[in-house]
Amino acid sequence: xxxxxxxxxxxxxxxxxxxLRAAAVALAxxxxxxxxVAAECGRGCLDDxxxxxxxxxxxxxxxxxxxVAAALAGPRGLGAVAVEVEVHAARLALAVARYVVVERATxxxxxxxxxxxxxxxxxxxxxxxGAGALWWAAADAAGADPVEELSEAVAAHPGLVDELVGSLxxxxxxxxxxxxxxxxxxxxxAVRARTGQTVLxxxxxxxxxxxxxxxxxxxxxxxxxxxxxxxxxADVGDLIAGLTVADELVRAGGPSxxxxxxxxxxxxxxxxxxxxxxxxxxxxxxxxxxRDRAALDDLxxxxxxxxxxxxxxxxxxxxxxxxxxxxxxxxxxxxxxxQGGMVAVRAAAALGDEFRVTHVVTxxxxxxxxxxxxxxxxxxxxxxxxxxxxxxxxxxxPLADHVTVLFDAPAPTLAGEHELHAAYLPAAERxxxxxxxxxxxxxxxxxAFLLDDAExxxxxxxxxxxxxxxVTNADPP
Amino acid sequence: xxxxxxxxxxxxxxAASAAVHRCARRLEAxxxxxxxxxxxxxxFRAALADDVARVRGxxxxxxxxxxxxxxxxxTVAERREALxxxxxxxxxxxxxxxxxxxxxxxxxxxxxxxxxxx
Numbered sequence: 090x091x092x093x094x095x096x097x098x099x100x101x102x103x104x105x106x107x108x109l110r111a112a113a114v115a116l117a118x119x120x121x122x123x124x125x126v127a128a129e130c131g132r133g134c135l136d137d138x139x140x141x142x143x144x145x146x147x148x149x150x151x152x153x154x155x156x157v158a159a160a161l162a163g164p165r166g167l168g169a170v171a172v173e174v175e176v177h178a179a180r181l182a183l184a185v186a187r188y189v190v191v192e193r194a195t196x197x198x199x200x201x202x203x204x205x206x207x208x209x210x211x212x213x214x215x216x217x218x219g220a221g222a223l224w225w226a227a228a229d230a231a232g233a234d235p236v237e238e239l240s241e242a243v244a245a246h247p248g249l250v251d252e253l254v255g256s257l258x259x260x261x262x263x264x265x266x267x268x269x270x271x272x273x274x275x276x277x278x279a280v281r282a283r284t285g286q287t288v289l290x291x292x293x294x295x296x297x298x299x300x301x302x303x304x305x306x307x308x309x310x311x312x313x314x315x316x317x318x319x320x321x322x323a324d325v326g327d328l329i330a331g332l333t334v335a336d337e338l339v340r341a342g343g344p345s346x347x348x349x350x351x352x353x354x355x356x357x358x359x360x361x362x363x364x365x366x367x368x369x370x371x372x373x374x375x376x377x378x379x380r381d382r383a384a385l386d387d388l389x390x391x392x393x394x395x396x397x398x399x400x401x402x403x404x405x406x407x408x409x410x411x412x413x414x415x416x417x418x419x420x421x422x423x424x425x426x427x428q429g430g431m432v433a434v435r436a437a438a439a440l441g442d443e444f445r446v447t448h449v450v451t452x453x454x455x456x457x458x459x460x461x462x463x464x465x466x467x468x469x470x471x472x473x474x475x476x477x478x479x480x481x482x483x484x485x486x487p488l489a490d491h492v493t494v495l496f497d498a499p500a501p502t503l504a505g506e507h508e509l510h511a512a513y514l515p516a517a518e519r520x521x522x523x524x525x526x527x528x529x530x531x532x533x534x535x536x537a538f539l540l541d542d543a544e545x546x547x548x549x550x551x552x553x554x555x556x557x558x559x560v561t562n563a564d565p566p
Numbered sequence: 567x568x569x570x571x572x573x574x575x576x577x578x579x580x581a582a583s584a585a586v587h588r589c590a591r592r593l594e595a596x597x598x599x600x601x602x603x604x605x606x607x608x609x610f611r612a613a614l615a616d617d618v619a620r621v622r623g624x625x626x627x628x629x630x631x632x633x634x635x636x637x638x639x640x641t642v643a644e645r646r647e648a649l650x651x652x653x654x655x656x657x658x659x660x661x662x663x664x665x666x667x668x669x670x671x672x673x674x675x676x677x678x679x680x681x682x683x684x
Contacts, residue, residue: 108600115596116614119589123621126589130582130628138571142638145645149638156634157579160627167586167628170620174593177613 097485098492098527107489109185116178123171127161199255203482206252207259211267240503244474255482258290261299265289286396293458293482298396303379304389307401308564311408314346314557321352321540321551324532325468326518328366328424328450331555333510335368336426338557345373345386347406349413350555354540357548364420364538365413367406371427371453371509385562386428394431395481397459402428405560406436410444413556420537422448426509427477430454430469438462448535452513455481461490466534469493470513475506492527494520569646572639579632586625593618 096102139157143150161167210217228235243249265288266273277289280302290296322328335348348368355361372391374384382389385402393400406423415421421444423433430451437446441462449467458481461467469485471478473495485493496519498512506512520528532539540551597614600607 105600112596112600115592119592119596119621122589123586123624126582126585130579138575139635139638142569142572142642145649146638146641149634149641153631153634153638156627156631160579160624160631163627165620165623165627167582167624170617170624173620174617177617181610 094495095523095525095527096493096495097487098489099530102487103489106185106188109181113178113182113185116174116181120171120175120178123167123174127167127171130157130161130167203252203255204259206256207261208263210256210260211263237502241501243476244499244503244506247474247476247479250476250479251482254293254480257482258292258296261296262289262291294396297392298398301389301392301396301398304382304392305379305564306393306399307382307385307389307562309385309401309405309408310561310563311405311412312559312561313412314559317348317555317557319350319553319555321354321553322366323539323541324521325450325470326514326521328422328538329452329470329509329514329517331366332368332370332424332426332429332452333514335557336370336509339370339373339386343559345384345402345405345560346370346557347409347560348555348557349409349415350553351413351415352538352540352551352553354549354551356544362537363416364422365410365415366422366424366538367409367433369406369423369425369429369432371425371429381565382562383565385560391428391431394428394435395455395458397435400432400435401562402432402560403436403439405558406432407440407443409556409558409560410440412558415444417443418445420448421446422450422535422538424450424452425454426452426513427454427507431456431459434459434461434467437465437467448538452509452517453477453507455479457481457483457485461488465490466531467491468531470516471495472498472506472512472516474499475512476503477507492531494528569639569643572635572642576632576636576639579628579635583625583628583632586621586628590618590621590625593621 139150139154159166163169225235228238265277269276269288273289277287280286280288284302286298286302287295288299290299317334319331319334320327322331331348331350335346338346338348347370350366350368351363352366353361353363370386372386372388374387376382376384376387379389385405390400390402394403410421421440423436423446425431425433430449431454433449433451434454434456437449438460440446446462446465449465451467451469453472453475454469455478456467456469467490469478469491471485471493474497485491487493494516496516498506498516500506500508500512523529540549593614597611597618600610
C-alpha cells in the first residue's frame with residue numbers, strides 16, 4: 090500500500106497545512122528573536138567601551154570590534170541570517186496561502202463546469218436518449234448484454250459518475266424550470282413553505298431532499314432477534330468481517346438488521362473495559378414505489394441521509410443501543426457498508442446527546458458531503474472502481490479526523506465492485522500489513538475496541554455478546 | 567581581573583550566543599515536527615538545515631567575539647594595572663626625593679642659620 094492510497098488522518102493535507110502554518114509562525118518567531126538578539130548586542134556591544142579601551146590595547150580593541158561586527162553585521166552575521174529565516178517563514182506562509190487559493194479556485198471552476206454540464210445534459214437529453222436507445226439495440230442485436238456492457242463501461246470510467254452526480258442539481262433545476270415554466274418560482278415557494286424542500290435544487294442535498302418528497306418518513310420498530318457467536322476484533326479486517334456477517338443476515342431474507350457487538354475485555358490485573366461495535370449493512374430493499382415502504386434499508390433512506398434529514402434508520406441505531414443497555418460513557422464504534430456507512434456518519438452526529446460514539450468505519454459509502462461530528466474519528470474504505478462512494482460527486486476531504494483508504498478491486502460488474510465480501514473485506518484485511526502513519530494512528534486511537542495478539546498473549550481475555558436486532562418500518566404508508 | 571565594563575560586554579555576547587543556539591534548536595524542532603512528505607518537503611527541510619547551520623555559525627561567531635572582548639578586557643585590565651603601578655611607583659619615588667630635598671633643605675637651612683648665628 091503506497092502513501093497515495095491513504096488520505097487524511099495524521100498525515101492528511103489538512104494536518105499538513107496546519108503544520109506548515111505552524112512551521113511558518115515558528116520560523117517567523119525565531120527570526121524575530123534573532124533580530125532582537127542582534128539589536129540588543131548592537132546596542133550593548135558596539136558602544137564606547139571598546140573605543141575608550143583602544144588607548145590601552147589598540148590591537149585587541151580592533152580585533153574584538155572586528156569580531157563583534159562580523160558576528161552581528163557581516164554577510165553571514167546574525168542580522169543577515171535573521172533576514173534569511175524571515176524570508177523562509179514568509180515563503181512558507183505564502184505557499185500555504187497559495188495552495189488554499191488554488192484549491193478554492195479549482196472548487197469554483199468545478200462547480201461552474203458542473204453547472205454548465207447540467208444545462209447541457211438537459212439540452213442534449215433527447216439526443217442522448219436517442220443515441221442510448223440505438224446503442225442498446227445494437228448491443229442487443231450483437232448478442233451482448235446491454236446492462237453488462239453499460240456496467241463495464243462505467244466501471245472502466247468511474248470518474249464519469251462524479252461528473253454526472255455533480256451536474257445533477259443543475260440538470261434537475263433546469264428540468265424543473267422547463268417543466269414548471271414561469272410558475273416555477275411560485276410552485277417552489279409553495280413547496281418550500283409546506284415541506285422546507287425546494288424543487289429548484291442548487292445542491293445534491295437539495296436534489297435528494299426534493300426526490301425524497303415522494304416518500305413518507307418512517308418510524309423504526311427495533312426487535313431483538315437472537316445473538317451471534319463473535320470474538321473481539323483485532324483489526325479493521327475483523328471489523329469488516331463482522332459486518333459481512335450482519336450483511337449475510339439480511340441477504341438471507343427478512344427485514345433490515347443491525348448487530349450490536351459488546352466486548353468486555355479483561356486484562357490480568359486491570360479493570361474490565363467495555364466497548365460496543367454496531368454493524369450496519371447497506372441497502373437491501375430498492376423499492377421505488379413510495380406506497381410500499383416496509384423496510385428502512387431502502388432508497389428513501391438513502392435520499393434522507395444524503396439530504397441530511399431526520400432518518401428512521403438513524404433512529405433505529407439509537408433504539409438498538411438503548412435495547413443493548415449501552416451506558417452513555419462507554420465507547421461506541423459504528424461500522425457500515427454502503428448505506429450503512431452513511432447511517433454511521435449521520436448517527437455519530439445525531440447520537441452524541443445520548444451515547445459516546447468515538448469511531449466510524451465506512452465501506453463503499455458516499456460520505457464526503459456529510460459533516461463529521463466533533464471528536465469522531467472516521468475511517469473510509471473506497472474501491473476506486475466502485476461507483477457508489479462516488480455518488481456524492483467528490484472525494485473525501487483529507488481531514489485530520491477522516492482517513493480514507495483508496496484501493497483497486499476491479500470486478501466484471503458494478504455490483505461486484507461494491508460487494509462487501511469480495512471487494513471490501515480483502516482490502517480491509519490488507520490494512521493490517523500497512524505501516525502508513527495515518528493508519529497506525531487510527532489503529533492506536535481505536536484500541537478501546539480492538540484486542541490484538543500481543544494483548545491476548547499477555548493474558549487479556551474478552552467476552553463478546555453480539556445482539557442481532559431486526560428493524561422494520563412501524564409506520565408504513 | 568579583566569576590565570569590568572568590557573567583561574560585561576563579553577558576557578552579553580556569550581548570553582547572545584546561547585540565545586542563538588536555542589534558536590537553532592527551535593529551527594531543528596520545527597523541521598522535525600513537520601509531518602510533510604515528498605520532494606517539496608525535502609527541499610524545505612534542506613533549506614531549514616542550511617538555516618540551522620548558519621544560525622549555529624552566528625552563535626559560534628558570537629562566542630568568538632565574546633572571547634576576543636574577554637581577552638581584550640584582560641589585556642586592558644593588565645595594562646591599566648601596570649600603568650597604575652608605574653604611577654604609584656613614580657609617585658612614591660617623587661615623594662622621597664622631595665623628602666630628601668626637604669630634609670636636605672631643612673638641614674642646609676639649619677646649618678646656614680647656625681653659621682649665621684655663630
